[in-house]
Amino acid sequence: MVDVVTLAGSPAPRSTTAVLLEHSKAVLERHALVVKSMSVRDIPPEELIGQAQFSPAVRHYTQLIRQAGALIVATPIYKDTYAELLRAWLNLLPAGVLRNTLVLPIITGSSARTEAQIYADLAAHFRQLGAKHIIPSLFAAEQQIQLTASKSQPRIHRHLEERLGLALDEIAQQLGVLPLAAVA
Numbered sequence: 310m311v312d313v314v315t316l317a318g319s320p321a322p323r324s325t326t327a328v329l330l331e332h333s334k335a336v337l338e339r340h341a342l343v344v345k346s347m348s349v350r351d352i353p354p355e356e357l358i359g360q361a362q363f364s365p366a367v368r369h370y371t372q373l374i375r376q377a378g379a380l381i382v383a384t385p386i387y388k389d390t391y392a393e394l395l396r397a398w399l400n401l402l403p404a405g406v407l408r409n410t411l412v413l414p415i416i417t418g419s420s421a422r423t424e425a426q427i428y429a430d431l432a433a434h435f436r437q438l439g440a441k442h443i444i445p446s447l448f449a450a451e452q453q454i455q456l457t458a459s460k461s462q463p464r465i466h467r468h469l470e471e472r473l474g475l476a477l478d479e480i481a482q483q484l485g486v487l488p489l490a491a492v493a
Contacts, residue, residue, distance in 0.1 A: 312342040312484055314377040318349055318384030318395030325417045325454040326383035328463045332470075333381055333415075333477055340481045345373055349394040357397040367401050374402065378484045379411040386418030386427060399434055408439035411483050413476055414446040417454070424448045442483070447476050 315330040327348075334344045347370055349357075356364045374380060384392045414431045416424055428446040435443050453466035465473075 310343060311345045311373055311376045313337050313344045313379045313381065313480065314374050315344060315346045315381045315383070316348070316395075316398070317346070318382060318392040318398075320350060320392070320394050322350070323456065324385065325449065325451055325456065326385055326415065328454055328456065328465070329415055329417070329449055329473065330381065330383050332465060333473065336474065336477050337481065340477075340486045342481065342484065342486060345377070347373070349392070349398045352398060352401070357394065357401070371402055371406055374406055374410065377410060379413065379480045380407065381413045381415065381480075382431070383415035383417065384427075384431070386416060386423060396434070399438070402438055404437070405439040407435055408441070410440060411442045411444065411480060412440045413444040413480060415449060415473075416446050417449045417451060419451050444476055444479060447472055449473075 313334075315334055317324070317327050317330050319326040321327070330346060334346060337344050351370070352364075352366050356366060382395070384395050387393070412435045414428060414435075416427050416431075418424070424446065431446070432440075432443050449469050453469040455464040
C-alpha cells in the first residue's frame with residue numbers, strides 16, 4: 310500500500326525539485342506514511358513522445374497513483390511554463406486517475422513572477438485527471454535551496470521549510486495522521 314506518491318518533473322537527477330521531494334518524503338515517512346518516489350526520467354523517452362499509455366511502465370505508475378491518497382508534483386519553471394517532460398508524463402495518465410487523490414504542486418524557479426499562471430495550468434491539468442482537492446501551490450525560489458557539491462544534506466531556507474511543513478501536515482491530516490507538531 311502506498312500513501313503518497315512524489316513525482317519529480319525535472320529531468321535532472323539532482324535538482325531543487327528533487328531535493329524538495331526527498332525532504333518531503335523524509336517528513337512524511339516520520340508521519341509513518343508510505344511514500345513512493347518517481348520521476349519523469351522513469352518512463353523511457355520514446356514512450357513519452359509516442360504517448361504509450363498502455364506501456365508496462367505507464368500502467369505501473371498509474372496503479373501506484375491510484376493507490377495513493379496524495380500526489381506531490383514538483384516542477385521547475387522553464388521559460389514561463391512548467392517542464393514539458395512533466396506535461397508529457399501527465400498526458401499519459403488516464404482520465405479519473407486523480408479522482409480520490411489530494412494533490413500538492415511544488416514549483417521552483419528564480420522568480421515567483423509566473424507562479425500563479427503555472428499553478429493555474431497545473432491545477433487545470435490535475436482537474437482534467439479528476440483531482441477534486443488541490444492544495445495551493447508551494448513556490449520555492451532557487452536561492453532558498455542550497456545544493457552542495459557532495460552528497461551531504463542540501464540546505465533549505467527556514468521559511469521555505471516551514472511552508473513546506475504546513476503543506477505536508479495538511480496532507481498527513483487529510484490521510485488521517487496527526488501532524489508532527491501534535492505528536493512531539
